[in-house]
Amino acid sequence: VKFVVAKKADSLYPVVSRASIVAKVTRDQALRDWVLDETAENMHRNFGSGYPGDPETKAWLEHHKHSVFGFPTLVRFSWGTCTPYFKDVEVLWESDKTDEDGSANKTGKRQLKLSSVGFTGLKRKTEEIESSGKGCCKFFQARKLEQLSHF
Numbered sequence: 001v002k003f004v005v006a007k008k009a010d011s012l013y014p015v016v017s018r019a020s021i022v023a024k025v026t027r028d029q030a031l032r033d034w035v036l037d038e039t040a041e042n043m044h045r046n047f048g049s050g051y052p053g054d055p056e057t058k059a060w061l062e063h064h065k066h067s068v069f070g071f072p073t074l075v076r077f078s079w080g081t082c083t084p085y086f087k088d089v090e091v092l093w094e095s096d097k098t099d100e101d102g103s104a105n106k107t108g109k110r111q112l113k114l115s116s117v118g119f120t121g122l123k124r125k126t127e128e129i130e131s132s133g134k135g136c137c138k139f140f141q142a143r144k145l146e147q148l149s150h151f
Helices: 014-033 054-065 080-086 139-140
Strands: 091-095 111-115 116-120
Touching: 054 080
Parallel strands: none
Antiparallel strands: 091 111, 111 116
16 A cells, blocks of 8 residues: 655545545534534524634634633634634632742732633743643643533
8 A cells, every 4th residue: 555645635636635525525514413512592503614714613613612611512622723712811819828939918818810721820920730631622621620421
């Protein structure tokens, strides 16, 4: 068996072009028949082609993002198109604990920031936190979330 690896192979080799069309048709059919796990009343299926430049795809992602839970299970969090939607999501809160160096403001509290990759004090750079979400994307790891199949 001989294999050829080439950029834009679907435009160079007819068999690859055919396989690409079959894959896209199969994907489109699977998406059309997809049973969404979520039961949100305002969830719609007009998600476009799924390509990053597709206005329908962008609108669907924007409409269905959730700052804590991310996207519906249909969306792969590792998909590069998802990254910008949570890059700047931050939550600020006060903590009763002092910094590791013992410092705190005059009330004995410090303000912390929850960013897309972990917890930080406002003066320190973002740090990764250990996650219980084994094998999950960074969104789940940073929030110590795991998918459960049974309660």
